Amino acid sequence: MGGERKIYTFAEVSEHNNSKDCWLIIDGKIYDVTKFLEDHPGGDDVLLTATGKDATDDFEDVGHSQSARDMLKDFYVGDIDPATIQAKVQQTPPKQPQIPQDKGPGFMIKMLQFLLPLIILGVALSIRLYTNKST
Known part of the structure; x- marks a missing residue:
């Protein structure tokens, strides 16, 4: 060899x-x-x-x-x-657009994960209060 x-x-x-x-x-x-x-x-x-x-x-x-x-x-x-x-x-790859961390699609998902349970809780309490006043 x-x-x-x-x-x-x-x-x-x-x-x-x-x-x-x-x-x-x-x-x-x-x-x-x-x-x-x-x-x-x-x-x-x-x-x-x-x-x-x-x-x-x-x-x-x-x-x-x-x-x-x-x-x-x-x-x-x-x-x-x-x-x-x-x-x-030595050739550099083309730059990818930078999305700020607080403005990307992940931000919307996090906001929904935070707000959706609060909205559901608010609706549930409103229904309960409304039904209790009706009786």
Whole structure:
């Protein structure tokens, strides 16, 4: 196994981004996971959305088991040229609009959770008072 490791550029790896040819970059190594797409417990979409970028954080965030990490060895095809991935990492994703915490949809739900029981209690007391005055 004294073969030389193949080094790929980010552009080369990015071309492998569909269900018939899917490569991922994890910890500076490149894996061809095409044959694993149908068997992936999280579904093939998870893997396909991780193409075209460094998927290390995505992989680590899930908390893969040691057996999943060992499976990567079977899919290894080479290493990424770190100089080519740096240019891509520096690009910032588009900013998402920030909703103030007190103005978002969660605020309305919290208000309803607070007010609805009070309204029900008020209606119940009003009915009771009304029926007691009638008799």
